[in-house]
Amino acid sequence: MASSEKRADLIALARDLSGVPMSDDYEKMISGMLYNPLLPSLEEGRHRCRILTNDYNNLDPRTVPSDKIRDVRFALLQKLVGRVGEGTFVEPPFRPDYGCNVVIGRDCFLNWNLTILDTSLVILGDRIQMGPNVGIFTAGHETSVLSRRKYIEFGHPVRIGDDCWIGGNVVILPGVTIGEGCTIGAGAVVTKDIPPFSVAVGNPCKVIKTISSAEEEERDPENPYRAMEREL
Numbered sequence: 154m155a156s157s158e159k160r161a162d163l164i165a166l167a168r169d170l171s172g173v174p175m176s177d178d179y180e181k182m183i184s185g186m187l188y189n190p191l192l193p194s195l196e197e198g199r200h201r202c203r204i205l206t207n208d209y210n211n212l213d214p215r216t217v218p219s220d221k222i223r224d225v226r227f228a229l230l231q232k233l234v235g236r237v238g239e240g241t242f243v244e245p246p247f248r249p250d251y252g253c254n255v256v257i258g259r260d261c262f263l264n265w266n267l268t269i270l271d272t273s274l275v276i277l278g279d280r281i282q283m284g285p286n287v288g289i290f291t292a293g294h295e296t297s298v299l300s301r302r303k304y305i306e307f308g309h310p311v312r313i314g315d316d317c318w319i320g321g322n323v324v325i326l327p328g329v330t331i332g333e334g335c336t337i338g339a340g341a342v343v344t345k346d347i348p349p350f351s352v353a354v355g356n357p358c359k360v361i362k363t364i365s366s367a368e369e370e371e372r373d374p375e376n377p378y379r380a381m382e383r384e385l
Contacts, residue, residue, distance in 0.1 A: 155185060155186055155187045155293075155295070155307035156184055156186050156307070156309075157186070158184070158186070159180050159181065159184040159186065160183075160184040160185065163183050163273070163274055163310060164180050166256075166274060167180075167183055167235075167254070167274065169236070170236055170253055170254070170256065171231075171232075171234075171235055171236065171253060172198075172201060172232075172235065172252065172253035173198075173235065173253045173254075174194050174197060174198035174201075174253070176194050178192050178194060178195060179194065179195065179198070182195065182272055182273070182307075182308060183254060183272070183273045183274055183308065183310070184273075185273060185307050185308060185309045185310075185328075186307060187295075187300075187305050187306070187307050188305070188306065188307065189303070189304050189305060190272070190304060190306060191304050198251050199250060199251060201252075201253075202233070202249055202250065202251050202253070205232050205252060206233060206248065206249065206252065208229055208232075208233075209226070209229045209230065209233055209245060209247060210246045210247060211245075212225065212229065212245070223242055226242065226243070227239075230243060233247075233249065234252050234253070234256070234257060235252070235253045235254055235255055235274075236256045236257070237256075237257040238258045238259025238260070238261070238279065239259050239260075240259050240260040240261075241257050241258070241259060241262075242261070242262055242263070243257075243261075243263045243267065244262075244263065244264050244265045244285075246266060247267050248266070248267065248268040248269070249268075249269045249271055250269065250270045250271050251271050251272070252271070253271075254271035254272070254273065254274050254275060255269055255271050255274075255275045255277075256274065256275065256276045256277060257277045257281075258277055258278045258279035258280070258281065259279045259280070260279055260280045261277060261279070261280065261281045261282070261283075262281075262282045262283070263283045263287075264283055264284050264287075264321070265286070266285050266286045266287075267283060267286075267287050267288075267289075268287070268289070269288075269289045270289070270290045270291055270292045270308075271289075271291055272291050272292045272306070272307075272308030273291040273292075273308035273309055273310045273311075273327070274291070274310040274311075275289055275291060275310065275311045275312075276310065276311070276312045276313070277313050278313060278315035278317070278333065279315045279316070280315055280316045281313055281315070281316070281317050281318075281319070282317075282318050283318075283319040283323075284319065284320045284321030284322070284323070284339060285321045285322075286321055286322045287319055287321070287322070287323050287324075287325075288323070288325070289311050289325045290311075290324065290325065290326055290327060291308040291310060291311055291327050291328075292306055292307075292308045293306065293307050293308060293309065293327045294306050294307075295307075309327040309328035310328065311325055311327065311329050311330075312330040312331070313325075313330075313331045314330075314331060314332045314333030314334065314349060315333045315334070316333055316334045316367065317331055317333065317334065317335045317336070317337070318335075318336045318337070319331075319337045320336075320337055320338050320339030320340070320341065321339045321340070322339055322340045323337050323338075323339065323340065323341050323342075323343065324341070324342045324343065325343045326342070326344050329343050329345065329346060329347075330346045330347075331343065331346070331347045332346075332347060332348050333349045333350070334349055334350040334351075335347050335348075335349065335351050335352070335353065336351075336353070336364075337353055337354070338352070338353065338354030338355070338358075340356070341353065341354050341355055341356060341358040342355075342356040342357055342358055343357075343358040344357045344358065345357070347360065348360065348363075350363050350364050350366055351363055351364070352364060
């Protein structure tokens with residue numbers, strides 16, 4: 154369901170992102186209000202994204218040494234998304250809609266064929282890993298047939314907390330928040346919020362168990378990962 158008013162929190166966050174086509178219509182769009190995506194300012198925002206996406210996805214790896222490819226891709230990614238943290242790598246092809254509405258934390262690895270329909274904000278935390286073919290959709294539509302004839306839609310933000318693992322072919326729907334430390338099983342369709350430190354699977358996605366935090370694991374003398382060093 155669409156929102157009836159602008160969301161000051163999302164607008165304030167968007168003002169700090171790069172490439173944002175800030176306008177009254179843009180503010181309505183990211184706030185979840187009904188809007189027309191064919192407005193010129195919004196079409197220009199998507200056109201900019203298509204250009205930068207093309208640059209990112211069509212970088213010829215034969216032109217870049219293997220020890221430099223991460224740096225080159227990161228520089229391209231910084232232009233494509235609203236903000237991204239150091240150490241993050243996104244395998245091409247990567248398909249965002251606006252790009253500027255995507256925030257990615259540090260030390261993330263997002264695998265092939267990630268599609269993000271970021272009509273509202275998509276906020277990803279630190280150290281997130283994703284399998285291939287994940288879809289994150291903030292865009293929604295009314296059930297009214299007339300609304301589709303008028304090209305009216307809305308979008309609600311998606312948030313994924315730190316240290317999450319999102320399995321291959323997962324679909325995350327508008328307005329969902331996935332708490333930190335979660336594992337979402339391959340093929341799941343996430344329709345509702347998932348609490349932190351949960352393992353959740355299925356369609357619709359449901360929690361099947363809870364797990365310990367990293368800090369709790371560090372205090373467990375029986376945990377096999379305590380003594381292991383992170384590989385560079």
